[in-house]
Amino acid sequence: MNAINLENNEIIQVVFFILLAFISMFLVLIMFFYFSRKKIVQIEVDKKNLEIEHQKELLNSVLITQEEERKRIAQDLHDDISSKLNVVSLNSHLLKTPNLNETEQLEITNNIIELTQKALENSRRIAHDLLPPVLEKFGLHAGIEELVEEFNSTKTVKVLYENSIDFESYPIEKHLHIFRILQELLNNSLRHGKATEVSIQFTTFEGRKTCTYIDNGLGFDSSSEENQKGLGMMNIESRINFLGGNFSFTSKPNEGVKMIFNFN
Amino acid sequence: MHHFYELFQFVILSYFFSLLLKTRAQLFTVYVGLIVLPLFLLSRYLINPSLFFEYNLFETYLTTMPLIIYSSMHLYNNLGEKSDFYYSNLGLLFYLFTSTFIFLFYRLLVVFEIEDHINDLMININITLQYIKFAFFFYQWKLIYFNKDERN
Numbered sequence: 562m563n564a565i566n567l568e569n570n571e572i573i574q575v576v577f578f579i580l581l582a583f584i585s586m587f588l589v590l591i592m593f594f595y596f597s598r599k600k601i602v603q604i605e606v607d608k609k610n611l612e613i614e615h616q617k618e619l620l621n622s623v624l625i626t627q628e629e630e631r632k633r634i635a636q637d638l639h640d641d642i643s644s645k646l647n648v649v650s651l652n653s654h655l656l657k658t659p660n661l662n663e664t665e666q667l668e669i670t671n672n673i674i675e676l677t678q679k680a681l682e683n684s685r686r687i688a689h690d691l692l693p694p695v696l697e698k699f700g701l702h703a704g705i706e707e708l709v710e711e712f713n714s715t716k717t718v719k720v721l722y723e724n725s726i727d728f729e730s731y732p733i734e735k736h737l738h739i740f741r742i743l744q745e746l747l748n749n750s751l752r753h754g755k756a757t758e759v760s761i762q763f764t765t766f767e768g769r770k771t772c773t774y775i776d777n778g779l780g781f782d783s784s785s786e787e788n789q790k791g792l793g794m795m796n797i798e799s800r801i802n803f804l805g806g807n808f809s810f811t812s813k814p815n816e817g818v819k820m821i822f823n824f825n
Numbered sequence: 826m827h828h829f830y831e832l833f834q835f836v837i838l839s840y841f842f843s844l845l846l847k848t849r850a851q852l853f854t855v856y857v858g859l860i861v862l863p864l865f866l867l868s869r870y871l872i873n874p875s876l877f878f879e880y881n882l883f884e885t886y887l888t889t890m891p892l893i894i895y896s897s898m899h900l901y902n903n904l905g906e907k908s909d910f911y912y913s914n915l916g917l918l919f920y921l922f923t924s925t926f927i928f929l930f931y932r933l934l935v936v937f938e939i940e941d942h943i944n945d946l947m948i949n950i951n952i953t954l955q956y957i958k959f960a961f962f963f964y965q966w967k968l969i970y971f972n973k974d975e976r977n
């Protein structure tokens with residue numbers, strides 16, 4: 562009787578442990594899934610927040626650039642045009658003074674003519690800087706050619722430009738973005754990178770229009786966080802976003818800059 | 826002998842996980858388990874030495890369950906990111922899960938006195954599971970050995 566009881570006891574014990582093992586492993590599984598789900602949702606939320614933060618920064622940089630551009634235009638207008646028109650108005654008042662002899666009159670009118678011409682020239686230059694007319698009239702290809710020529714004419718840098726894309730069917734409002742990106746890149750290469758050779762190439766790669774930009778300048782550490790937050794880079798990024806494209810930017814100190822971006 | 830095997834496995838793997846786990850709460854659990862569990866088992870045998878000569882399910886359960894929990898913690902820690910010893914952890918978890926049931930069922934068979942060829946079968950299954958575990962370990966070793974900077 563005792564032996565049977567003992568055996569029964571043992572069976573119960575074994576079954577109990579099997580059950581216990583089942584239940585606890587099941588519990589571990591459930592807890593694992595529960596916490597995992599929570600964590601995955603948290604990761605997703607963090608990712609989205611980061612994205613939003615980035616968008617905000619981009620927007621901010623757009624605003625700042627706009628303000629700076631306004632400041633620059635105001636300065637240009639003030640320095641180049643207002644000051645000259647001021648002198649013109651002074652001179653015109655002078656004309657009103659009685660008893661002017663002929664030579665004096667001639668001198669003043671010549672002054673006025675010269676100054677108005679300069680003001681006109683300056684206003685044309687400012688307008689040109691804001692939006693190159695060639696871009697609007699002859700399209701992106703001609704615009705870039707002109708830009709490259711301008712840079713080449715400074716003799717400090719040699720810019721090579723190759724294009725195998727027909728931009729004519731490309732929406733005109735997107736031309737400006739690409740133009741500005743190249744302008745910014747070229748300015749950076751010259752101003753910060755002290756580059757002497759630059760290559761710009763437009764090709765179609767895997768069905769997407771792709772631009773490859775390479776310079777031989779000083780370069781910088783593109784993996785450092787600080788360098789990715791520059792206003793210029795942010796602007797380029799937001800423009801590429803507008804174009805619906807992707808970009809990759811690589812640079813190392815003393816190894817120049819390489820940027821590839823594509824667009825639709 | 827299985828007492829020593831189980832305790833040895835528990836201590837070594839607890840130490841292994843104490844190196845892998847990150848948060849304070851997890852490490853605390855591992856350390857507490859590492860100290861309390863062996864002490865508890867030891868005191869149990871000191872109080873009742875006859876237990877030492879029996880096949881002890883309670884001990885099997887106590888020494889593997891925490892390891893399964895640690896292993897799950899490690900899996901949880903590395904959700905969505907690259908993880909150290911990912912494959913060995915998976916292999917370990919797999920083995921612990923299955924071997925625990927093998928031991929328990931083996932015990933059930935002994936109690937019911939169904940032995941002989943089923944007994945051999947159980948041992949063979951356990952050996953196969955070990956091989957699977959070592960396959961995971963080997964794969965992990967290969968990953969670590971061949972691309973040292975890119976552990977998966």
